[in-house]
Amino acid sequence: MPEYPTALGASSRHTITLLGQDLANDVMGHVGFGELAFWLATQRRPTPHETRVFEAVLAALADHGFTPTAIVTRLTYLSAPDSVQGALAAGLLGGGSRFLGVTEDCGRFLHDVVVNAEALPTDDEGWDALARETVTAQREAKKLIPGLGHHVHKDGDPRTPRLFAIAAEEGLYGPHLSLFAAIGRVHPEILGKRLPLNGAGVCGAALADLGLPLELLRGFALLARTAGLIGQLAEELRHPVANDVFLSVDLNNRSVAPPIDELKSYGGSHHG
Amino acid sequence: MPEYPTALGASSRHTITLLGQDLANDVMGHVGFGELAFWLATQRRPTPHETRVFEAVLAALADHGFTPTAIVTRLTYLSAPDSVQGALAAGLLGGGSRFLGVTEDCGRFLHDVVVNAEALPTDDEGWDALARETVTAQREAKKLIPGLGHHVHKDGDPRTPRLFAIAAEEGLYGPHLSLFAAIGRVHPEILGKRLPLNGAGVCGAALADLGLPLELLRGFALLARTAGLIGQLAEELRHPVANDVFLSVDLNNRSVAPPIDELKSYGGSHHG
Amino acid sequence: MPEYPTALGASSRHTITLLGQDLANDVMGHVGFGELAFWLATQRRPTPHETRVFEAVLAALADHGFTPTAIVTRLTYLSAPDSVQGALAAGLLGGGSRFLGVTEDCGRFLHDVVVNAEALPTDDEGWDALARETVTAQREAKKLIPGLGHHVHKDGDPRTPRLFAIAAEEGLYGPHLSLFAAIGRVHPEILGKRLPLNGAGVCGAALADLGLPLELLRGFALLARTAGLIGQLAEELRHPVANDVFLSVDLNNRSVAPPIDELKSYGGSHHG
Amino acid sequence: MPEYPTALGASSRHTITLLGQDLANDVMGHVGFGELAFWLATQRRPTPHETRVFEAVLAALADHGFTPTAIVTRLTYLSAPDSVQGALAAGLLGGGSRFLGVTEDCGRFLHDVVVNAEALPTDDEGWDALARETVTAQREAKKLIPGLGHHVHKDGDPRTPRLFAIAAEEGLYGPHLSLFAAIGRVHPEILGKRLPLNGAGVCGAALADLGLPLELLRGFALLARTAGLIGQLAEELRHPVANDVFLSVDLNNRSVAPPIDELKSYGGSHHG
Structure with missing residues (x-):
């Protein structure tokens, strides 16, 4: 047994x-x-220091307005109001690689560099050198740097300097945040353009510096989002919009004859 | 538009x-x-007072060990480790009427009595009278009182007096907690036996006294549980047990010929 | 063990x-x-007869275009393309009381009448009498008849006569379908208006006549819908629309100051 | 708009x-x-030929007894019997990389080889040559061959020869099945041991030969499993076991002091 x-x-x-x-x-x-x-x-x-940084990260990730996850939770509640758990679960299922994944990807990416460095730098100059190596290697592998760039906050994500500052105040500005900051300083000279360090990325760096398990960084983003989705449901109760969302799609459907476009991949392409 | x-x-x-x-x-x-x-x-x-009561409720509901929701999250992660969001969502889907529903049911039940009372009592004697009416009416309708009874903590749930005390300390011991406490005092004389006021029930009473939306009381239990399920996943990463759980079921399957027992309800019973 | x-x-x-x-x-x-x-x-x-009726029901319920469940599956896939299982599960979670529940509600409603009848009618006249009793009782209790009415197919749902016909061809026109048909005949004289028998309702009646477990009638609707949601995902791969749906909501958000309207229910209404 | x-x-x-x-x-x-x-x-x-192969695949994948997905569906229904959709969704969420992923992985793997081959072989000898190349390359990259090996059916999975035969009968034995069969023939000479071609793998090969979208091969496994999970719920209604499963875990919990083992990865390992 x-x-x-x-x-x-x-x-x-x-x-x-x-x-x-x-x-x-x-x-x-x-x-x-x-x-x-x-x-x-x-x-x-x-410690209280760690809690303050951790809660700042959760605040940064709790709600970003009408994201797909928020819309999904509201639509599911419209369709199945008997099951609050179903509406929350449906919203969380959107917390995957594209919308909530940056936090985890960035934490893992920085950690890989940090654990493989022979010795960790002790000053900004040292971090800049490590960051140059890192950005150059990614560029040569034609890979993106997780946490770099934002489609709205093109001149800088307001959460990023704030989280750096909070971590510094609490004595928790560790190697992951140091490397991320250095990437922010050196990437223009390598990539030829200046991109903002985004909020999801800095959250991943801060969570990694807190020593949280990398496998679950996405989980903390989901915890934050659960609070946000409850907020979305509460607002839906006050002022429902889900039915309007549904109708705005359904009433603008355009029925066409199948097949609608070609399948992008098609296992049978070699048939005949 | x-x-x-x-x-x-x-x-x-x-x-x-x-x-x-x-x-x-x-x-x-x-x-x-x-x-x-x-x-x-x-x-x-x-207010800080409200936050303290609210966080005490969340702590009370965060994790109860190897509940079905915890087992489900661990098994889903075993089966689909590529999707932390799926493992958390699957666990939350067990947060329904039976295991997490008591909080919501109890809050709603107390609220129905409170809003339908002509005037709210102002002392314990008054609350006892209202509670006597309430318990008697439920008994006559052959209905249970949500929040009364616990299969393990038969002599009393340690969370209950503690949450009453915290709410009192914070000046948030409102009508729902008052009625719930009175039910705890008077029910033995009507039901002929003494049952404990359980922790899930007192949490519902406290959340209702905080003025939170009744439709979402289950949502707060789910928020608390999300933190608990992340704890379960983190522990599963440290010391996996899900595969043993799976094997303990699969290896003890006993293959039998169909049909295995009669269906309890069967739409076709009038056929022929 | x-x-x-x-x-x-x-x-x-x-x-x-x-x-x-x-x-x-x-x-x-x-x-x-x-x-x-x-x-x-x-x-x-x-039997092959039962299979034909069952598959006709599944076809009737598989896909209804851009329903909330379909939109949810597409949005979840947009947000988490790494998890097909998450996108399907999220869509199914909308299969609750409002959008897919009619099938189950109607099957259960008819079954309650059928099992409580002293003797089942043997001709249309008898079914009409039982239906009159049933509709009258619901009306007096101010309850709706599940399966009656449709917001689009006001003159009749094309699936309904077709499923009656298929069940008759297969010798599976049993008491649930008989009662449902009779409700369709007699309700105007009691309710004062003619409503169509809808497709979801007739599916519930047919599934009940097939002797399927009433507790799982919603499950068969979900099985049918799983095939439909895979179709939705396949079409999303061919011709993506989810990002447009997301943007049509996000770009039309209007940020307002909290609180946005009053909470409809508010546990704390008796405070102070 | x-x-x-x-x-x-x-x-x-x-x-x-x-x-x-x-x-x-x-x-x-x-x-x-x-x-x-x-x-x-x-x-x-x-065509009817394609339907027969497709339905044979669905039958092969519908239910495998007390898998994690089946246990999860039963436990979720125990915990939230008000939500059949939640129980099914929870079960499907286990349909990820480990338990249901082989079908998709195998289909994609074979397809990659097939579309990158300069010309497709026209006889067994040609397929064997291509298979030798393929197995050798995987071995050199220290990667496994999806679809090869089974922890129970070590001498052969009964579904595999049967699906090859059905596809042949229907004229749908295409390049993916041909390559998979050849891998079955040649791998022992390269790997030094004989492994069975498993059922999940041959299903992936057959679905790819049917020209179904590779991105959704996991979706078809999930469709099959939905039918199986409804069967699991129906059996749970007839003869409940979920509470025994829950208790077998909960009653055998052993409370230990934290921390229970070290975290396997720990972002903070470089602190201090």
Whole structure:
């Protein structure tokens, strides 16, 4: 009979523990929600400094208005108002490679460089040299730098300098943020144009500097977004727009005869 | 062309606002994550008192060990490790009527009584009278009282007195908690047995006293659980158990000939 | 150690069985997909007559153009193209009470009447009498009749007479369809207006006459819709529209100051 | 105002079309469900030969007993019985890279070889030569061959020869199946051991030979699995096991102090 060890929630007739703590007396009323989320993910209680940076990241990622995830949650609630869990889950399912993935991609990308560096730089000049190497290598491999560029904030994403500043204030400006900042300084000389360091990217760098598991960086973006999607549902309850969205698509459908265009890939292209 | 008004996230080339605030300067670094989630759901910034009660509720609901939702998230990650969003979404889909629904059911139940009362009681005696009426009516309708009873914590759920105490400390012990407490006092004389007020129920009462939208009480339980499920995934990365869970079921399957038992309901029972 | 009996799939080193059959030799190549889905749900192989009615229902429910579920699947794929399973799951989550629920609601409604009738009618006159009772009772309870009315097909839903005809051809015009047809005949004299019997409703009646489990009628609608959503994804690959849908919402957002309208329900209304 | 072209479902007051056909008269009662799913995905009506191969693939993939996806659907239904759509969606979310991905991976892998071949072989000898090249290249790149190997059916997967035979009977044994068969013949001389061609792999090869879009091969596996998961839910209604599964895990939890093992990756490893 297998056993399933866990350090998370456990209960007996008279006690409930969470992370080895007495839930009622030592967690409830004492531990903030951001702090708890960090603790659950790392099994280590964060310092107030770490909590402040972590919660700043969650704020940066919570809601970006009518993103596909927000529209999806509202449409799903329109269609299945009996299931709040379904509406939230549907919205989270859009949290993949394209819209929420930059945070994770950027954290992983920076981490790969950091762990493979022979020695970490100790000053800006050193970070700039490492960043030059990194950007040059990506360019030669014809790959993009995760976290660089933004389709709206072309002159700079307001979240980026703010998160650098908060991390510095809290003594948590570590190697990932250092490398990301250096990429921001040196990339124009290599790429021939200046791109902004975007907010999703700096969040990935900050989460990596907090020592959070890289495999779950997307998970923290999803946690932030869950709060945002609840906000979207609450606003939909106050002032519904999902039916208008639905009708704006349905009433502008144009029925055409099949096949509508060619399939881009077609396994059978070699037939006959 | 329809327009879609929103007070949540918005951005232009140089600015990002959230809830009408400057996201970078006035939210990041200043607003905790629990506080922000409350603000997003109500479009009103909570007081520190409200935030403390709200975060105590989230802590109470974040993780209860190997619940079906936790097992589901781990199994889905085992099966599709390429999609963290899918593993979290799958876990949240278990947040329905049975396992996470008590919070919502209890909040709604208490609220129905509170809004239909001619005048709200002003002392314990008055609340006891209203609670007696309420419990008697449910009993006559052969309905259960949401939030009453627990299959493990038969002598009392440790979270319940703690949340009452925190709400009282913060001046947020409102009508829903008052009625719930009174139900706890009077039900034995009507039902003939003493049942504990459970933690999920008191959380619903506290959330209703915070003025959160009743339609979304389940949503807050799901937000708390998202943090818990990230903890489950992080632990699965450290010490995987999902494959053992899977094998413990698959290796103990017993193949039988169909049909395995009768269908409980069968539309065709009147055929022939 | 618990054991888990099942009559579905099972395998050993040299064999694979499904529903007690040799999967490779007796199912593959011999059993159509609709037939198999019926068999899996009932653990009884359907007759060709039953299969034809069942597949007609699935065809009726597979795709209705740019429904919320279709839009959701396309938007989720736009946002997370790495996860086809997420895009399909998100679309299915809209299959709740409002858009796909009529099939289940109608099947259950008819079944309640049928199983509670003292004796089932044997001719149209008898069914009309039972239908009059049923419609009158619903009207007095101020409840709607599931399956009656359609916002587009006001003069009649083309699927309805067709499914009645197919069921009759196959000898599967049972009590649920009989009652539904009678409701179509008698309701104008009671409600004072003529409403069409809609396609989702007649599908529920036909599935109930097939003896399928009422708890899962929504499941068959979801199975049909899965095929439709794959069609939506395939078309999105050929001719993408999801980004235009997203932009049509995002570019027409109107940022307003919070709070945007009052919350419809507000637990805290009794505060202070 | 954007327009959204579609060749799928469309309706007006008196008509409903699907794929340019009159849904009621020309699809319902005439088109089987497997045939319809193929048509929806390709916008081309399959021949009866193609339908038979396609439905054989769906049968092969519909249900494999107590897989993680099946367990997840049952546990989610236990936890949220109010939402059949949630239980099915949760199960499908396990249809990712590990458990259902082989079909897609194998189809794509074979297709890459086929489209990059200068000329396609015309006899077994030619296919064997191409297969030798392919297996050698994978081996040198230290990559696995998708579709090769099975942890249970070590002497051969019964579905594999059967699907080859059905495709041959229907005249649909195309380049993907030819290459896959050749890989089965030649790999032992290169890898030094004989592995079975597994069922998921041969399904991918057959779907590719049917000319279905490679991006959606996983989608067809998910369609098949939807039918299987409805079967799992129907069986759970007849003979529930999910609560026993849950308890078998929960009762065998072993509460340990955090941290439970080290995180495998840890962004902060360079701190300090």
